Amino acid sequence: KNLADDADSVKIGQSLRKSISAEAGVKRVTSYYTLQSPASLRSIDGKAVYFFAYFDKDAKSNEVAKNLIEKYDGYFHGARGHVLGWAATGYTINSSISSDLARAESVAVPIVIVLLLFVFGSLVSSGLPFLVAAIAALGSFFIIWLATQTADTSVFAINLITGLALGLGIDYALLIVNRFREERATGKSVEDSVYTTVVTAGRTVFFSALTVAVVMLALSFFPQYFLRTFAIAGVSVVGFAMLGAILALPAALNLLGDRVNKFKVLKGDLSPKDTGVWEKISRSVMRRPLPILFIVLVLLGGLTSLAGKASFGQVDDRILPKDNSVAVASDIIRDRFSGREGAPIEVLLRNPSQNQLIAYTNKLSQLDHIIRVQSPMGITQSGNLDTGYAPYFASYRADGFVRVQAIGDVEPRSTDGFNLVQEVRKIETPIAYVKVGGSAATYTDSLLGISNNLAKALGWLMLATLILLFLFTGSVILPIKAVILNALSLGATVGFLTWVFQFGNLHWLVGPFQVTGTMDSSSMVLVIVMAFGLSMDYELFLLSRIKEEHDKGRSTIDSVSFGLQHSGRIITTAAGVLAVSFFAFATSGVSIMKLLGLGVAFAILLDATIVRALLVPALMRLFGDLNWWAPKWLKWLYDKAGLAH
Numbered sequence: 328k329n330l331a332d333d334a335d336s337v338k339i340g341q342s343l344r345k346s347i348s349a350e351a352g353v354k355r356v357t358s359y360y361t362l363q364s365p366a367s368l369r370s371i372d373g374k375a376v377y378f379f380a381y382f383d384k385d386a387k388s389n390e391v392a393k394n395l396i397e398k399y400d401g402y403f404h405g406a407r408g409h410v411l412g413w414a415a416t417g418y419t420i421n422s423s424i425s426s427d428l429a430r431a432e433s434v435a436v437p438i439v440i441v442l443l444l445f446v447f448g449s450l451v452s453s454g455l456p457f458l459v460a461a462i463a464a465l466g467s468f469f470i471i472w473l474a475t476q477t478a479d480t481s482v483f484a485i486n487l488i489t490g491l492a493l494g495l496g497i498d499y500a501l502l503i504v505n506r507f508r509e510e511r512a513t514g515k516s517v518e519d520s521v522y523t524t525v526v527t528a529g530r531t532v533f534f535s536a537l538t539v540a541v542v543m544l545a546l547s548f549f550p551q552y553f554l555r556t557f558a559i560a561g562v563s564v565v566g567f568a569m570l571g572a573i574l575a576l577p578a579a580l581n582l583l584g585d586r587v588n589k590f591k592v593l594k595g596d597l598s599p600k601d602t603g604v605w606e607k608i609s610r611s612v613m614r615r616p617l618p619i620l621f622i623v624l625v626l627l628g629g630l631t632s633l634a635g636k637a638s639f640g641q642v643d644d645r646i647l648p649k650d651n652s653v654a655v656a657s658d659i660i661r662d663r664f665s666g667r668e669g670a671p672i673e674v675l676l677r678n679p680s681q682n683q684l685i686a687y688t689n690k691l692s693q694l695d696h697i698i699r700v701q702s703p704m705g706i707t708q709s710g711n712l713d714t715g716y717a718p719y720f721a722s723y724r725a726d727g728f729v730r731v732q733a734i735g736d737v738e739p740r741s742t743d744g745f746n747l748v749q750e751v752r753k754i755e756t757p758i759a760y761v762k763v764g765g766s767a768a769t770y771t772d773s774l775l776g777i778s779n780n781l782a783k784a785l786g787w788l789m790l791a792t793l794i795l796l797f798l799f800t801g802s803v804i805l806p807i808k809a810v811i812l813n814a815l816s817l818g819a820t821v822g823f824l825t826w827v828f829q830f831g832n833l834h835w836l837v838g839p840f841q842v843t844g845t846m847d848s849s850s851m852v853l854v855i856v857m858a859f860g861l862s863m864d865y866e867l868f869l870l871s872r873i874k875e876e877h878d879k880g881r882s883t884i885d886s887v888s889f890g891l892q893h894s895g896r897i898i899t900t901a902a903g904v905l906a907v908s909f910f911a912f913a914t915s916g917v918s919i920m921k922l923l924g925l926g927v928a929f930a931i932l933l934d935a936t937i938v939r940a941l942l943v944p945a946l947m948r949l950f951g952d953l954n955w956w957a958p959k960w961l962k963w964l965y966d967k968a969g970l971a972h
Contacts, residue, residue, distance in 0.1 A: 367664065428915070428920070458575060467492065616948045627818070906928040
């Protein structure tokens with residue numbers, strides 16, 4: 328309530344500075360009062376001021392930030408304190424995500440277990456996905472542990488591993504168990520049924536895992552260490568899940584035999600039928616492929632058109648709920664202060680002369696949106712140097728290096744912040760060594776790291792997928808169609824997420840979140856890669872059965888209807904269970920987790936229903952025997968390599 332310059336406020340400020348300075352990990356504290364009152368360190372209304380806590384070099388920033396938040400985010404001798412800054416924001420985001428994920432998994436796992444009982448039809452068989460998932464998770468945890476010995480890794484790789492391990496465990500176990508039941512229904516012995524299952528469904532699992540692993544490798548094209556961590560985690564999970572599905576699972580089926588159906592929760596025979604809902608859907612679609620193709624393409628095209636309006640950025644405090652203490656503090660800065668003091672542009676210079684340093688800081692201070700520049704020479708504003716502040720920044724010179732801070736009046740992690748960093752980097756100077764850092768520069772380089780490598784990652788996805796699908800099918804047409812359909816599905820997903828998170832819709836479904844006009848680029852990359860990989864997983868499940876029937880001499884129409892009948896239930900039920908697991912992430916209070924959970928859930932449900940049940944049969948019908956076309960030399964290579972079996 329009092330003005331910052333009132334005597335009582337000054338005394339409180341002195342006490343607060345001494346108290347914070349005594350905290351573990353804090354090296355020194357400066358403030359509006361110690362820096363001789365630069366105007367931008369005091370709020371426009373004159374009632375709030377900045378304090379800056381500098382951490383020890385070896386301090387663990389998360390622990391120090393946690394301590395400061397617990398002690399000083401509240402009232403101190405009658406003054407209301409707010410703790411913010413990147414250390415506080417990072418700690419709050421990480422702790423919020425960790426607690427949200429733990430809560431989401433505690434809700435999702437029991438639901439998934441119940442769903443698995445009905446999906447697999449018996450208590451014994453519903454436990455088999457956990458066998459595959461356990462092998463995948465434990466093996467991947469070991470690989471990630473090895474990775475931590477040599478490089479930075481993201482702790483959230485653990486959540487990716489558990490979620491993906493369970494998802495692939497369900498996919499692969501459902502495919503293997505269904506095929507085993509089908510073979511037993513023909514009268515084959517347990518041993519022969521297991522053998523045929525491994526030769527057919529096992530081959531599908533192998534190619535599926537190889538394809539998904541290749542897709543996950545696309546994350547390694549980006550410089551962000553957490554995306555690289557997810558690449559390692561994704562490839563590890565897929566590899567170990569494949570080993571569990573084609574080695575451990577067949578061994579378990581050989582031991583269990585028909586006891587795999589013990590303690591049934593569904594009445595009747597659990598083995599797949601040649602006729603049913605999916606067979607009727609496919610034949611209905613193939614009777615009128617053009618109208619259905621037109622309707623679906625209009626629907627997906629409408630969603631994809633929204634993707635053209637997508638605007639990408641990077642995370643800041645606004646991914647937190649609006650009432651979170653860090654978000655509240657940051658909003659106070661935006662509303663009541665003229666500059667973003669807590670996120671300056673940092674410039675590191677090596678061995679500049681005094682004249683060079685003065686000339687550089689003068690140019691820097693005259694850029695649009697720069698309100699003040701701090702250096703060992705003092706404070707420079709609009710080209711005017713005040714050397715009276717020099718003693719306060721004596722520590723900005725060490726070992727031949729000089730630190731310069733430029734305080735701006737724009738959001739550091741925004742388009743304006745991006746443009747400002749680019750302008751700073753364009754400043755001409757004879758100083759040989761100039762490095763620009765800080766929150767805005769981190770945002771800029773992260774965004775450039777994604778945009779500059781996105782084309783290479785997408786090119787890798789397309790080319791590797793085309794090659795692997797050819798090796799699996801022996802066709803040139805089918806891989807091209809698969810990639811086009813996946814691209815269309817992903818375009819619709821990006822458009823849907825743009826409508827939700829950029830335009831601020833569906834709060835009733837995913838809960839409240841702050842609308843910033845952008846979506847986190849790194850999270851979108853993760854959604855796209857994971858959705859593409861899982862879509863290819865389902866594509867192979869369907870194509871494998873269609874191809875198997877076509878190789879037996881069935882017509883394209885019969886092959887598609889039979890293949891969809893025997894794989895449609897597997898695809899949709901596996902996708903449904905996996906969607907439940909990922910949608911649980913959307914209950915998080917952190918908007919990037921909402922985006923990840925809703926994005927992956929929407930993508931796999933769209934792909935497993937609209938794309939696989941409608942678009943694939945319609946296109947297969949229209950292409951007819953051309954579906955299986957390949958140049959003679961490629962057919963010769965395919966046959967000689969023995970890839971047909």
